[in-house]
Amino acid sequence: MKQKRHHPQKQSIEERIKNFNEVSYGLTEQDAIEEAKRCLQCKKPLCVGGCPVGIDIPAFIKKIAEKDYESAIKILKEKNVLPGICGRVCPQETQCEGVCILGKKSEPVAIGLLERFAADMEKIKQIPEIKEKKTTPVAVIGSGPAGLTCASELAKHGYPVTIFESLHLPGGVLTYGIPEFRLPKRIVKEEIEQVKKLGVEILTDMVIGKTLTIDDLRKMGYKAIFIGVGAGLPSFMGIPGENLLGVYSANEFLTRVNLMKSYKFPESDTPIEVGKKVAVIGGGNVALDAARSALRLGAKVSVLYRRTENEMPARKEEYENAKEEGIEFHFLTQPIRFIGDDHGYLKGIEVQKMQLGEPDESGRRRPVPVVGSETIMEFDTAIVAIGQKPNPLLTSTMPELKLGKSGIIIVDPQTCQTNIEGIFAGGDITTGAATVISAMGAGKKAAHSIMKYLEKTSDSG
Ligand code: FAD
Ligand code: SF4
Numbered sequence: 355m356k357q358k359r360h361h362p363q364k365q366s367i368e369e370r371i372k373n374f375n376e377v378s379y380g381l382t383e384q385d386a387i388e389e390a391k392r393c394l395q396c397k398k399p400l401c402v403g404g405c406p407v408g409i410d411i412p413a414f415i416k417k418i419a420e421k422d423y424e425s426a427i428k429i430l431k432e433k434n435v436l437p438g439i440c441g442r443v444c445p446q447e448t449q450c451e452g453v454c455i456l457g458k459k460s461e462p463v464a465i466g467l468l469e470r471f472a473a474d475m476e477k478i479k480q481i482p483e484i485k486e487k488k489t490t491p492v493a494v495i496g497s498g499p500a501g502l503t504c505a506s507e508l509a510k511h512g513y514p515v516t517i518f519e520s521l522h523l524p525g526g527v528l529t530y531g532i533p534e535f536r537l538p539k540r541i542v543k544e545e546i547e548q549v550k551k552l553g554v555e556i557l558t559d560m561v562i563g564k565t566l567t568i569d570d571l572r573k574m575g576y577k578a579i580f581i582g583v584g585a586g587l588p589s590f591m592g593i594p595g596e597n598l599l600g601v602y603s604a605n606e607f608l609t610r611v612n613l614m615k616s617y618k619f620p621e622s623d624t625p626i627e628v629g630k631k632v633a634v635i636g637g638g639n640v641a642l643d644a645a646r647s648a649l650r651l652g653a654k655v656s657v658l659y660r661r662t663e664n665e666m667p668a669r670k671e672e673y674e675n676a677k678e679e680g681i682e683f684h685f686l687t688q689p690i691r692f693i694g695d696d697h698g699y700l701k702g703i704e705v706q707k708m709q710l711g712e713p714d715e716s717g718r719r720r721p722v723p724v725v726g727s728e729t730i731m732e733f734d735t736a737i738v739a740i741g742q743k744p745n746p747l748l749t750s751t752m753p754e755l756k757l758g759k760s761g762i763i764i765v766d767p768q769t770c771q772t773n774i775e776g777i778f779a780g781g782d783i784t785t786g787a788a789t790v791i792s793a794m795g796a797g798k799k800a801a802h803s804i805m806k807y808l809e810k811t812s813d814s815g
Contacts, residue, residue: 357392359461360385364675371649371679374534374617378442378671381464386471390419392456393463400453401465406795407503409433411450415468426472428480434469435506435549436499436794438541439528441470444791445669479544481551488512490812492804493576495562495748498526499790500582500781502549503797504804509552511805516576518560523613526584528790530613531605533643535650536672539612563748568777577812578776578804581763582797585782587745590738591635595692600629600700604636604644604739611647628653629734633703635659635689636739637666640787642676644737653735655681660688660708660721686710688721690728692736702732742787762786770800771807778804 363379364370370377381389393415401411410429417426430437446452446466454462492508494501497519505515523529528542550556560566562583571579588603590596607626610616616626630653634645637659649655657676659666662685666673677683684705691704707727710719743760756764756773763779765772770780780796782788 357388359392359464360389360467361464362467367678367680370535374647374650376538377535377675380474381467381471383471383475386418386468387421389464390415390468393419394455396455400455401450401463404450404453405433406449406791407433407798409450409469411465414472415463415465418468418472423472423475424477424480427476430469430472431480431482434794435503435552436528436545436790437469438473438545439499439537440791440794441466441468441473442537442541443528443532443669445789447670449791473541479548479551481548482510484510484512484553486512488808489514490577490808491516491575492578492580492808493518493571493574494580494582496520496526496582496584496781496783497524497546497556497558498582498584498781498793499528500584500783500793500797500800501526501580502546502554503794504580504582504778504780504801505554505797506549506552507798507801508804509549509554511801513805513808514553514555516555516557518562518566518571519556519558520561520565520583521613522558524556524558527586530609531640531643533608533612533647535646536643561747563751567751568748572776578778578808580770580797580800580804581748581772581777581779581783582781582793583745583748583783584793585742585744585762585787587743588738589741589743591689591740593689593691595694595700596738598692598694598700599698600627600734601692601736601738604634604640604737605742607644607737608640608647611651617647617651626651627735629700630654631733632656632735632737633658633689633731633733634737634739636741637661637668638739638741638787639668639672640742641737641739642668642672642681644739645681646672646676646679648735648737649679649681656684656731656733657681658684658687658689658703658705658731660686661710661718662686665710665718684731686721688723689736693730700734700736702730703736704728704730742782744783744786760786768799769803770796771803776807776811778807 414429451462614624615622708721781793
């Protein structure tokens with residue numbers, strides 16, 4: 355009989371709620387080897403099809419079982435430039451692990467934990483050899499997972515690539531959104547360094563649409579452009595009281611905590627005011643990251659979610675971690691009004707109970723208000739985490755660019771080509787808020803389309 359799935363060691367609950375250090379320590383070497391041996395080495399592995407970048411999962415797992423970690427990471431890096439990041443934050447339960455054959459009868463192989471293990475074991479960072487240098491330069495706008503992957507793939511094939519990033523640090527949501535206790539910034543920095551070593555140039559503080567336009571980039575000689583600017587504009591509920599002091603968007607709250615390091619105040623310049631009783635509205639990864647950050651800043655935190663735990667889009671592991679840490683969950687609960695005091699500060703939220711109706715277009719059952727169920731809950735801070743949409747800053751400067759619902763860029767799903775010649779796009783800007791690995795998958799697909807396009811249109815290829 356095969357062994358049970360191995361689980362990582364974690365920081366104790368009492369300790370971790372007081373710090374921002376990584377919660378999970380990952381698998382020990384012994385556990386990783388044993389976990390790797392659980393893999394059946396399927397002849398037609400379903401897990402590979404469940405991974406948007408198509409990692410040869412059985413092959414890298416086999417190398418871990420053989421203690422050949424350098425070969426394991428080499429196999430991973432053939433398809434994924436950010437393995438330490440993906441091993442930590444991918445929603446594996448709905449991707450590779452969701453289709454692992456072992457999951458049918460017991461628990462799937464811990465593919466994500468093994469990916470993280472191999473990445474963390476890499477001693478000498480391996481850079482693939484670049485066989486043939488090309489001369490046609492490509493511009494990539496945005497340095498999140500989509501932009502980093504598109505740029506690396508092009509660089510691996512010899513193209514000179516420059517990334518233009520609006521913030522002062524590269525990484526997109528990996529840097530300013532996902533907190534240190536889930537994804538240490540050291541890992542993000544290290545993996546971005548690898549991208550740079552492939553020859554990718556990253557220019558920060560460059561807001562395309564303001565500092566430079568797309569036309570400027572064309573004039574500078576970029577023959578193809580990839581847009582990977584994400585979906586960084588927070589959505590609000592449009593209910594009374596959203597402008598009260600103490601009501602934040604999760605985006606602002608997490609950026610202040612992660613990018614501006616407000617949790618290190620007074621060492622950092624930007625403190626953040628977190629009250630004693632915090633409500634986080636939403637049920638995704640963003641909501642849980644905001645809730646767990648507020649908890650670590652000393653607040654008592656409740657998550658208000660209008661559906662049930664079965665419909666929560668957050669990673670299961672992080673939901674379990676949040677419950678362990680003492681976050682309270684109020685399901686089937688929808689805020690309908692923020693209530694302020696005489697000085698304009700939040701003092702409570704009027705909420706309404708919901709029940710689940712028929713499935714909506716997302717396939718999840720639609721929450722329907724229960725008439726007469728309104729109550730008032732006391733809170734001094736609210737963090738709204740109900741979704742993000744694309745920021746129109748760049749797209750509004752390109753009137754000919756075809757846009758869809760909420761301002762996403764419309765692309766050909768096979769090629770990531772927009773309706774404008776030579777301009778490609780991928781990641782959250784084309785889908786709305788999604789996942790790291792789906793953004794990476796799009797970045798890679800776009801890179802291959804860009805190469806085909808350049809081979810057809812330029813002399814040097
Ligand atoms: P982004 O990561 O948003 O990167 C876009 C980049 O473009 C940014 O650096 C931005 O500054 C830059 N930019 C924007 N406009 C311009 C401009 N005009 N000029 C130049 N640069 C510009 N996904 C998971 O898979 N697992 C998780 O656990 C998870 N947790 C999350 C937690 C939080 C708090 C958030 C916000 C998201 C989370 N996600 C998670 C979603 C995931 O991070 C995103 O789907 C992914 O980062 C999208 O990648 P992207 O490259 O398309 O965009
Ligand atoms: Fe191994 Fe599961 Fe993939 Fe089969 S599906 S190769 S058991 S990880």
